[in-house]
């Protein structure tokens with residue numbers, strides 16, 4: 515999974531792909547060969563134990579049987595079957611984890627009496643079918659799986675970048691902590707409902723998304739047909755990348771573009787009305803248009819909530835002699851090359867942490 519997300523120059527400049535300059539293709543090939551060997555061994559063991567399953571075929575027996583069937587003219591080859599098993603095992607582990615989470619969630623329903631959370635609402639919608647469409651258990655687990663895969667790293671890298679920017683600019687950190695103290699106080703933790711009363715926290719998060727968008731080249735798009743965009747001709751079947759990172763640093767759009775300056779998003783400033791939801795093209799960390807991130811609202815809440823809690827509940831300091839290295843490391847999501855190391859100390863009353 516990590517290899518699949520690496521930035522492979524050959525994917526973007528196909529004429530030099532054969533050189534495999536970073537050795538990524540060779541590495542991926544060797545990983546696949548090892549996985550394929552392992553699955554071959556598994557399949558051999560499976561064949562050897564066929565007698566034990568007599569009359570109780572499992573998934574692999576059924577897939578193997580389908581290899582022999584070709585009423586629709588399509589059959590699975592040995593390679594297809596091994597690829598299917600490799601993806602299936604990853605999905606099965608994630609699915610098992612989500613099933614356990616849902617069981618735990620159901621067991622603690624009484625504690626949430628009158629305060630339904632996201633899962634309670636999704637589960638309730640399973641029973642509603644006024645528009646003729648309902649979610650089944652598999653749909654719900656897939657939705658939660660999407661939240662884990664598409665929503666975890668994308669949110670956590672922004673929080674880390676924002677903390678680094680603030681540790682480099684302690685006045686911003688102090689200003690944010692004072693806003694949190696005035697609005698929430700020091701006797702309880704931040705709650706999601708506080709976010710709308712915290713304009714400086716919102717501005718800090720937008721500024722982090724501007725300078726450090728989680729997916730700097732968005733996700734690749736593909737032109738099914740040829741089209742014209744802003745007088746540029748885009749041929750059919752072309753892979754398109756949008757440089758969100760460069761748009762966020764464009765000096766024609768942003769005043770002091772390279773500076774971490776959250777105030778630019780406050781009332782009265784030039785960027786006060788710019789929102790990152792895909793309608794203002796100067797700031798599109800979630801993409802825009804038909805394929806805009808479906809989790810953009812959730813993503814904004816995750817980032818604002820996690821950052822807000824961390825900054826409100828703790829004082830942050832760099833260890834003696836530690837310097838922040840702001841280098842990025844390539845990937846679909848761009849984290850810091852050197853993870854942030856910091857020391858935290860509590861700043862709320864002790865019972866607020868329970």
Ligand code: HEM
Pocket residue numbers: 660661664665666668669672727728729732733799800801802804805806807808809810812813814817
């Ligand atoms: C700060 C957090 C997040 C960021 C920065 C982010 C960013 C993005 C971006 C740039 C895209 C591609 C948009 C395009 O193709 O133009 C995308 C797509 C997507 N995101 Fe997110 N995302 C975040 C959180 C989430 C969360 C929490 C979820 C799930 C609940 C999610 C689910 C998805 C899905 C399913 C797509 C594919 C949409 C499609 O192709 O139609 N994302 N995201």
